[in-house]
Amino acid sequence: MGFMEKFxxxxxxxxxxxxSAKYKEGMKKTRNSFSGKxxxxxxxxxKVDEDFFEELEEVLISADVGVMTVMDLIxxxxxxxxxxxxxxxxxxxxxxxxxxxxxxxxxxxEEIEEINLQENDLSIILVxxxxxxxxxxxxxxxxxxxxxxxxxxxxxxxxxxxxxxxEQLEVWGERAGVDVIKQNAGSDPAAVIFDGIKAAKSRNADxxxxxxxxxxxxxxxxxxxxxxxxxxxxxxxxxxPHEVLLVLDATTGQNALSQAKTFxxxxxxxxxxxxxxxxxxxxxxxxxxxxxxNIPVKYVGLGEQxxxxxxxxxxxxxxxxxxxxxxxxxx
Amino acid sequence: MAFEGLADRLQDTIKKITGKxxxxxxxxxxxxxxxxxxxxxxxxxxxxxxxxxxxxxxxxVGQEVMxxxxxxxxxxxxxxxxxxELMGGVQSKIAVADRSPTVIMMVGLQGAGKTTxxxxxxxxxxxxxxxxxLLVACDVYRPAAIKQLETLGEQLSMPVFxxxxxxxxxxxxxxxxxxxxxxxNDxxxxxxxxxxxxxxxxxxxxxxxxxxxxxxxxxxxxxAMTGQDAVNVAESFNEQxxxxxxxxxxxxxxxxxxxxxxxxxxxxxxxxxxxxxxxxxxxxxxxPERMASRILGMGDVLSLIEKAQTNVDEKQAKELEEKMRTMxxxxxxxxxxxxxxxxxxxxxxxMAMIPxxxxxxxxxxxxIDEKQLSHVEAIIQSxxxxxxxxxxxxxxxxxxxxxxGSGTSVSxxxxxxxxxDEMKKMMKQMTNMQKGKKGxxxxxxxx
Numbered sequence: 015m016g017f018m019e020k021f022x023x024x025x026x027x028x029x030x031x032x033x034s035a036k037y038k039e040g041m042k043k044t045r046n047s048f049s050g051k052x053x054x055x056x057x058x059x060x061k062v063d064e065d066f067f068e069e070l071e072e073v074l075i076s077a078d079v080g081v082m083t084v085m086d087l088i089x090x091x092x093x094x095x096x097x098x099x100x101x102x103x104x105x106x107x108x109x110x111x112x113x114x115x116x117x118x119x120x121x122x123x124e125e126i127e128e129i130n131l132q133e134n135d136l137s138i139i140l141v142x143x144x145x146x147x148x149x150x151x152x153x154x155x156x157x158x159x160x161x162x163x164x165x166x167x168x169x170x171x172x173x174x175x176x177x178x179x180x181e182q183l184e185v186w187g188e189r190a191g192v193d194v195i196k197q198n199a200g201s202d203p204a205a206v207i208f209d210g211i212k213a214a215k216s217r218n219a220d221x222x223x224x225x226x227x228x229x230x231x232x233x234x235x236x237x238x239x240x241x242x243x244x245x246x247x248x249x250x251x252x253x254x255p256h257e258v259l260l261v262l263d264a265t266t267g268q269n270a271l272s273q274a275k276t277f278x279x280x281x282x283x284x285x286x287x288x289x290x291x292x293x294x295x296x297x298x299x300x301x302x303x304x305x306x307x308n309i310p311v312k313y314v315g316l317g318e319q320x321x322x323x324x325x326x327x328x329x330x331x332x333x334x335x336x337x338x339x340x341x342x343x344x345x
Numbered sequence: 346m347a348f349e350g351l352a353d354r355l356q357d358t359i360k361k362i363t364g365k366x367x368x369x370x371x372x373x374x375x376x377x378x379x380x381x382x383x384x385x386x387x388x389x390x391x392x393x394x395x396x397x398x399x400x401x402x403x404x405x406v407g408q409e410v411m412x413x414x415x416x417x418x419x420x421x422x423x424x425x426x427x428x429x430e431l432m433g434g435v436q437s438k439i440a441v442a443d444r445s446p447t448v449i450m451m452v453g454l455q456g457a458g459k460t461t462x463x464x465x466x467x468x469x470x471x472x473x474x475x476x477x478x479l480l481v482a483c484d485v486y487r488p489a490a491i492k493q494l495e496t497l498g499e500q501l502s503m504p505v506f507x508x509x510x511x512x513x514x515x516x517x518x519x520x521x522x523x524x525x526x527x528x529x530n531d532x533x534x535x536x537x538x539x540x541x542x543x544x545x546x547x548x549x550x551x552x553x554x555x556x557x558x559x560x561x562x563x564x565x566x567x568x569a570m571t572g573q574d575a576v577n578v579a580e581s582f583n584e585q586x587x588x589x590x591x592x593x594x595x596x597x598x599x600x601x602x603x604x605x606x607x608x609x610x611x612x613x614x615x616x617x618x619x620x621x622x623x624x625x626x627x628x629x630x631x632x633p634e635r636m637a638s639r640i641l642g643m644g645d646v647l648s649l650i651e652k653a654q655t656n657v658d659e660k661q662a663k664e665l666e667e668k669m670r671t672m673x674x675x676x677x678x679x680x681x682x683x684x685x686x687x688x689x690x691x692x693x694x695x696m697a698m699i700p701x702x703x704x705x706x707x708x709x710x711x712x713i714d715e716k717q718l719s720h721v722e723a724i725i726q727s728x729x730x731x732x733x734x735x736x737x738x739x740x741x742x743x744x745x746x747x748x749x750g751s752g753t754s755v756s757x758x759x760x761x762x763x764x765x766d767e768m769k770k771m772m773k774q775m776t777n778m779q780k781g782k783k784g785x786x787x788x789x790x791x792x
Contacts, residue, residue, distance in 0.1 A: 072391050078572035081386045145595060145623070146456025146568060154488075175623070177460075177500070178493025185488030199496075230598040263456060267388030267572020269600035290455060293541040295574035318455075318486070 062095055062106050078267050078295070080302030127310045127326070129285065130256045131165075131221065136214055138222045138247055138254040141287075142240060142277050143261035145228030148289035150179060152261050152315055153223050154186025155323035156287075161190050165220040170210025171196035172203040172243065173227040183225055189320055193217070203227065203239065204246045211250045224255075231276035241280045259312065261287045264297030274303045288326070289315035300331075373405045376420050387601030387640045390576045393610040401427055421641070428637035431606060436615040437630030439470070440561040440589070445531045446479070448522070448558050451592075452551055452582060453566035455539030458594035458620055460490060462566050463536040464497035465620065465628035466592075470532050471503070472626070478532035481521040482507035483514040483554065486538045494536055501625060504528070514538070515553045522558055535560070542581030551586055563588045564617070567608060569596045575604035576611045583612040593631060594620035605636050674769055676725045676733035683722065723751035724761050736762055 067088055074084045094100075094109045131137045139156075143149050150173065157167045169187050171194055173179035180196050187194035195210040207224050214222040226243060229236035247255045260283040262270050277283050288297050291314045300311050311326040377398050384394045404423050441447055449466065451459045463480060470476040480498050482505060484490035491507045498505035506521040518535055525533045535558065540547035555563065565579065565588045582588055591612070593605055596619045605616055616631045668674045725733065727750030732738050739762060741755075748755045 075385055076391050076573050078388075078574070081382055144570070144598070146458055148456055151487075176493070177496035178489040178491075180489075181492045182487070182489035189488075230595060232597075232599040263568070263570075265454065265568070265572060265574050265578070266570045267575075267600070267604070268386055269388070269570040269598065270572075272599060290541070293454070293574070294543060294577045295572065299572065 062100060062102070066106075067092065074298070077298035078270075079298035080268060080271060080305075083302040083305050086305075127285065127312055129259075129312055132256060136219060136222060136251060136254075137256045138211070138214075138224065138251055139257045139259060140224045140226070140244060140247060140255040140281065141259050141261060142226050142281055142283070143228060144230050144263075144273055145176075147228065147261045147263040147266075148287075148315055149173075149228060149261045150182050150186065150225055151318070152259075152287045152289060152313070152323060153183065153225050154190055155315070155320055156313070157186065157192045157223060158190040158320045159323060160221050161192055166218065167192040167221045167223065168210065168214045168217060168219040169194045170207050170214075170222060170224045172206050172210075172225045174199055174201050174203050174206060175227040179225075179227065204243050207243050208246055208250065211247065231273050237276065237280045240277075244281045257285060257312075258283045259285050259287050260309070261289060262297070262300065264288050264291045265293065265295040266297075266299065268299065270299040271302055271306065274307050274309055278307065278309065283309055285310055285312035287311075287313045287315065287323075292316045292322075297331075370406055373402060373420075377402050377405070380420070380424055383641060384603060384606075387603035387642065388570075388572045388575070388607075389603035389640065390573050390607035390610070392576070393607050396610070397424075397427055397431070425637050425641060428606065428640065429634050432609050432633035432636060433615055435630055435632055436590075437617050439474075439617070442561045445529075446522070446525045446533045447531065447562075448560040449532065449534045449562040449564060450551075450555065450558070450560040451534065451536050451564050451566055452586060452588070453539060454541065454568070454578060455487070457539060457566045457568045459539060459566045460484070460493050460497070460536050461623070462564075462592050462594060462618075462620055462628070463494065463534050464501060464625050466564075466618070467503055467532075467534055468501055468625045469618075469628050470534075471501075476532050477530050478503060478534050479521065479525045479528065479530035480505045481518060481533060481535040483517050483535055484538035485510040485512065485514055485517075490536075490538065497625070504530070514550055515557055518554045518558045533558070542578050542585075548581075548585050555586060562590060564590050564592050565608075565612075565614075566592045566594060567604060569593045569602040569604060569619075570598060570600040571604040573607075575607040579608040580611045583614065588612065588614055590615050590617040592616075592618045592620065592628075597621045597627070601640050601642060602636060603640050606640060674772060676728060676736070676765065679765065680722065680725050683718065720751070720753055720757065721761060724748075724753055724758055727751040736765060 070091075071084055071088055074087065075081065091106075091109060095106060098109070100106055100109065129139070141149050141153055153169060157169055160167050167190070169183055169192055171180045171183045173183070174197065177199075180199060184194050184196070193213070195206065195213045197206045197209065203226060210222055210224060213219075224243070224247070226240060227236075229240065231237065244255065244258070258281045260274060260277050262273065266273070274283065274286070286300060286303065286309055288300055288311050291297055303309050304311070311328075311331070314324050314326050314331070316322045316324055380401060381394055381398050384397065385391060389397075401420075401423055404427075405420055439447075439449070451463050451466075453459050467478040467480055470478050480494055480503060482491040482494045484494075491510065495505045495507065506517070506524055508517045508520065514537065521533060521535070524530075535554065537551060537554065538547070540551075542548065563586050565582050567575065567579065571578070579591070591608055591614055593602065593616055596602060608614075609616060616633070616636075619629050619631045621627045621629050668678055724747060727747045732743065732747075744755050744758045748758050751758075
C-alpha cells in the first residue's frame with residue numbers, strides 16, 4: 015500500500031471512529047490536505063535532482079527531525095531513485111512514502127505502544143527528564159487517566175529540590191483525587207521514593223508514579239542520584255520500575271537525542287512523553303530517537319487541562335509533522 | 346556521533362584544499378555544505394542558516410588564503426565573524442526608569458525558566474546594582490507557581506507580592522505597582538505564567554499587563570535547547586509585545602544553543618543574560634562570541650591560531666621545515682621547538698582550546714605532566730654539543746653521564762633517545778609524503 019493511501023485510510027478511519035478529538039484539536043493547525051501539499055512540492059520540481067533533495071532535506075529538518083536521520087533518509091532515497099531509475103519527481107512520491115514509513119514506524123510494528131502495567135500487582139512508573147519539560151504536569155494527567163480507569167494510584171514527590179515542586183504535585187494529586195507521599199523540601203529523593211513504595215504497598219495501590227527533579231543530563235552527580243533512585247525501586251520491588259518515562263519538550267531541538275541517550279544510560283528509559291505538542295513545535299526529534307535509540311513515544315501532552323494527555327498515535331503525529339511543513343514549503 | 350563540531354566536519358574538505366593558494370568555488374560549496382550541516386545540528390533555524398550561508402559564500406569565494414592559516418581555518422574564521430556579528434556585542438545592561446520603580450516583565454513558554462530567572466535577576470539587581478526589587482507572582486495558572494516564587498523570595502529575603510490564584514493577573518500587576526511605590530522598591534519584576542505564543546487569550550492578557558504597568562523591560566525567557574521552533578516563538582512574542590531583550594536559560598547543559606542565533610536573527614533584540622545553573626547566583630551576562638564558538642562546537646580555535654601566530658617565529662619555522670626535510674633535525678632544534686610550545690602557555694590550556702580534544706581517548710582529563718617536560722629539557726641540556734647533533738655517538742658511559750647530569754636515570758635517557766629517533770623517522774615520512782605541508786599526528790616525545 016502506498017504512503018498516501020495509508021494516510022488516507024488512517025484518517026478516514028480516525029474520522030469515522032473519532033478516535034481522539036483532543037488530538038485533532040491540538041494539531042488542527044496542521045490538518046490540511048496533506049497529499050495535496052506533497053503534490054505541490056513535487057510539482058514544483060519536475061526533475062529529481064540535487065535541488066529537490068536539498069529542499070526535501072530542509073522540510074524534514076525544519077521539524078527538528080534531526081540531521082543524521084534526515085541524511086540517512088535522503089541517502090536511502092537517492093539510492094532507491096537510482097536503482098529504480100526514477101527521473102520524474104511524481105514517481106518519487108511512493109519511494110519517499112515507503113522510506114518514511116520504514117524510518118518512523120520501524121520494520122516491525124505500527125501499533126500504539128501501551129504502557130506496561132502489572133495485572134493485580136503494584137506497577138511502578140518512574141518519571142525523569144530535564145528541567146521545565148512538564149514532568150509534574152504529565153504525572154498529574156497520567157494519574158487522572160489511570161484513576162479514571164479505576165486504578166488505585168499513589169504519587170511520590172521525588173522532586174525535593176525545585177522550589178514549589180512538592181506543592182505543585184500535591185495540587186495535581188488533589189485534582190486527580192490521588193494520594194501524594196512526600197517529605198520536606200531538600201530531603202533525599204531516594205528516601206521519598208522508598209516511602210512511596212511502602213505506602214503504595216500498604217494501601218494496596220495498583221500504580222505508584224514517582225516524580226523526580228528536573229536535571230540537565232550532563233550533570234553527572236545528578237544523574238547518579240537518579241540511578242540510585244532507580245536502584246532503590248529495583249531493590250524494593252523485583253521487576254520494577256515497570257516503566258521509566260522520559261518527558262521531552264516538543265520544542266526541544268537536537269539536544270533531545272542527547273537527553274534520551276544519557277537518561278537511558280542512567281535509568282533505562284522505556285518510553286517517552288512528548289509534551290507541549292499543542293504549540294507550533296513539531297517534536298520531530300522523537301523520530302530520530304526512535305530511529306537511533308529505538309525508544310517509543312507513549313504519550314503526548316496537548317494542553318494544560320487534566321484530560322490533555324493522549325496515547326501516542328504515530329500516524330496522527332507524522333501527519334501533523336508534515337502537513338505543516340509542506341504548507342510552509344508551498345507558500 | 347550526532348554532534349560533531351564544525352572543525353571536525355570540515356576536516357575532509359580541508360585536507361583536499363590544503364596547500365592551494367586560492368579556494369575555488371567548488372571548494373567553497375563543499376565547505377559551506379558542511380557549515381550548513383553544523384549549524385543545523387546546532388539547532389539554528391534553517392532559514393537563518395540559508396541567509397548566513399549566502400553571506401559566507403560571498404565572502405569566501407576568491408578570498409586569498411592567508412599564508413599562516415589553512416583555507417579551512419579561514420572559512421571557520423569567516424563563519425565565526427558572521428555569527429558574532431549577527432549576535433551583536435555584550436549587552437547586559439538593564440534599563441533604569443526615570444521615575445522609580447523600574448518595571449521588568451518576564452514572559453515566555455511553559456518551562457523555559459521564568460520563575461527561576463526572576464529570582465536570579467532580583468539577586469543580580471541587588472548584588473551588582475544595589476537595588477531592592479519587589480517580585481510579583483502573576484502566574485495564577487500553574488499549580489504552586491506562586492509558592493515557587495515565594496520560596497525563592499524567602500531564600501533571597503526579598504518581598505514577593507501575590508494575591509492567590511483567584512485574582513486577575515492584570516489586577517495583581519497593578520496592585521503590585523502601588524505597593525512598590527509605597528514600600529520604595531526601585532525595581533518590580535513581574536513573573537507571568539508560561540504560555541504558548543499561539544494562545545491568543547493568554548497573549549492578550551500579557552498585552553493588558555503591559556498596558557497597565559508600562560514596563561521598561563520585557564524579557565523573553567527562552568530555553569537554550571529549543572529547536573527549529575525558536576523563530577516562531579520569538580517572532581510571535583516580539584510582534585505582540587515588542588520585547589526588549591532575551592534571557593537564555595539552561596546554558597549549563599550540553600546543547601549547542603543554536604536557538605540563540607535564530608532568536609537574534611528574527612527579533613534583532615539583544616540576548617542579555619544566560620542562565621548557567623540552578624543556583625540563584627548563576628545568571629551571567631551573555632557573551633555573543635563564546636556563543637558563536639559553542640554553536641560551531643569548535644572550542645576556541647581562533648585564540649589558538651592567534652597564539653600560535655604570535656609565538657612561532659615564521660623564519661624559525663621555515664628553517665625547521667628545511668631541517669626536517671634534510672634530516673638534520675637535532676636535539677638543539679628539538680629544545681627550541683619545545684620552548685616555543687611552552688611559550689604559548691600552560692599545555693593544559695592549549696589542550697582545552699583544541700576542538701574535540703576532550704573527546705579524544707586518552708586525552709580526556711589528561712594531566713600533561715609539565716615536570717616530565719623539564720626532565721626532557723634537562724636531559725638534552727646535559728648532552729654535549731656533539732651529542733646533540735649526532736645521537737649515534739651515544740654509548741653506555743655517555744648515557745650514564747647524561748643521566749647523572751640531568752638528575753634522571755639511564756632508562757629515561759634511553760627512552761628519550763628512542764623517541765627522538767622515531768620522531769625523526771616520522772618526520773622523514775611526512776616530508777616525503779607531502780612536501781612541506783603541515784603534518785598531522787606529529788607526536789612529541791613528551792606526549
